[in-house]
Amino acid sequence: MPVPKQKKSKSKVRSRRAHDYLTELSLVTCSNPECGEQMMPHRVCPRCGQYKGRQVIQVS
Template sequence: MAVPKRKMSRSNTRSRRSQWKTTVPTLVACNNRACGALKPPHQACPTCGQYKGRQVVGV
């Protein structure tokens, strides 16, 4: 396993950590016209329980 020879400076550590970014989760509108709630893509709607126009989760 690689072990660093020297202590990494505070500025180098902080510049490396500045790349740790969070992203806003992607949300799409539910295909159910009565619902229309925002949900993650390729998942069943947590509000109405439908996926691609059919009921897959009992809510």
């Protein structure tokens, strides 16, 4: 039976296992009732530019 010649480094093992714990992206609906965009939580809405009901950036 073949046996690995070298011990895998911590870096190698950890970088491989990093992908084992990825979870599905969770999205929230924009709080602006006129928008309703699906977006990343705790971020400015990319469509209407609002965060917590406040206009943060201007979207063309």
